[in-house]
Amino acid sequence: MPAEMNALGPTFDAAADAKKPKYEIYGFVIYIVSYLLFVLYLGWAYIPDGVLHSIGVTYYPSRYWAIALPAWGAMLVVFIYLVFYAHNFLNTPPLYSYTTITDQYASINPNVSHDYLDPDAIPEIQDISISQANAYLHQ
Structure with missing residues (x-):
């Protein structure tokens, strides 16, 4: 049932709202499932083959993957950070580029004070002169 409007704003039907699934439940289920999967992973990685065969588990991946997948995942995180920094460096213009120089025709607001004495002040985004x-940098 859609929300109805009154003088104070929209009103909602509590009975219809109670029938909708709550996302807290989904989060709790994902939390529990992730712990169960972690316990299964630890069991697969550390329980000897004889014990697994005695309880009827005969097909499982090689133990090599118990070490390889977390190591690859850790290196993937490091690689993502390196690629992110490299991408930012490639997109940054060099210091001798004309795009880093401002002049009187740039979008500088003359009404804004450029004194950076207050460390809590956040100046608006604009070009500042090289002087x-x-x-500021060499005080």
């Missing part, structure tokens, strides 16, 4: 940047 102001040098004065």
Whole structure:
């Protein structure tokens, strides 16, 4: 049933809202399933073959993958960070590029104060002159 409007805003039908699934339940189920899968992984990695065969588990992946997959996952995370930084460096113009120089025709707002004495102040995004940047960096 759609929400109805009154003077204070939309009203909702509590009975219809109670029938909808709650996302907290989904999160709890995923939490429990992830722990069960982790216990299964640890069992597969550490329980000897004889014990697994005695309880009827005869088909499972090689133990090589118990070490290889987490190691590959860790290296994938490191690789993603390196690729992210490399991508940002490639997209950053060099210091001698004309796109890093401002002049009187750039979008500088003359009404904004450029004194950076207040460390809590966040200036608006704009181009600043190279002399102001040098004065700030080399005080």
